[in-house]
Amino acid sequence: MTAAPNPIEQSFELAASRCVDLSPQVYHRLFERHPETRAMFRSQGSELVMGSMLALAIEAVLDFAGGRRGHFRMITCEAASHEAYGTSRELFISFFAIIRDALRDLLGDEWSPDIARAWDALLVEIDAFAGEPA
Numbered sequence: 001m002t003a004a005p006n007p008i009e010q011s012f013e014l015a016a017s018r019c020v021d022l023s024p025q026v027y028h029r030l031f032e033r034h035p036e037t038r039a040m041f042r043s044q045g046s047e048l049v050m051g052s053m054l055a056l057a058i059e060a061v062l063d064f065a066g067g068r069r070g071h072f073r074m075i076t077c078e079a080a081s082h083e084a085y086g087t088s089r090e091l092f093i094s095f096f097a098i099i100r101d102a103l104r105d106l107l108g109d110e111w112s113p114d115i116a117r118a119w120d121a122l123l124v125e126i127d128a129f130a131g132e133p134a
């Protein structure tokens with residue numbers, strides 16, 4: 001028997017049934033809110049890097065909200081390495097809220113109070129966790 005998905009998993013599952021690739025929604029928001037980030041990505045092959053960054057961030061979030069088997073540790077590691085290439089902690093952490101907002105828009109009526117609460121709590125936890133040393 002598989003366990004019922006937690007509200008965070010549920011939000012990604014519902015999104016996946018509506019949209020194959022979250023990348024355009026997420027990066028459109030990122031570049032709108034933080035236009036300076038557009039120039040941070042390489043001009044050639046950036047789609048691959050951006051797709052892979054998002055996939056790894058989602059894997060880390062799902063693990064952080066779920067079993068904490070290992071991928072969640074990427075959050076502190078990447079927060080540290082991104083600082084080295086000019087992404088402040090604050091900006092780094094804002095990526096998770098951008099993912100949440102992209103999911104919320106995609107889900108529309110299916111964005112339940114349970115999912116909203118779980119994301120609010122998760123973002124507070126990630127904020128505290130990402131501030132810790134890797």
Ligand code: HEM
Pocket residue numbers: 030037040041042049052053056057060074075078082087091092093094095096
């Ligand atoms: C707004 C916040 C963020 C910005 C501006 C940002 C920026 C970047 C940039 C510019 C690169 C490309 C470096 C290159 O060209 O080699 C990159 C790569 C990467 N980022 Fe981020 N990042 C952010 C948030 C995150 C988060 C939250 C995670 C995961 C927890 C993450 C994980 C990664 C990984 C794993 C790569 C390497 C991708 C690959 O080449 O496979 N980033 N990031």
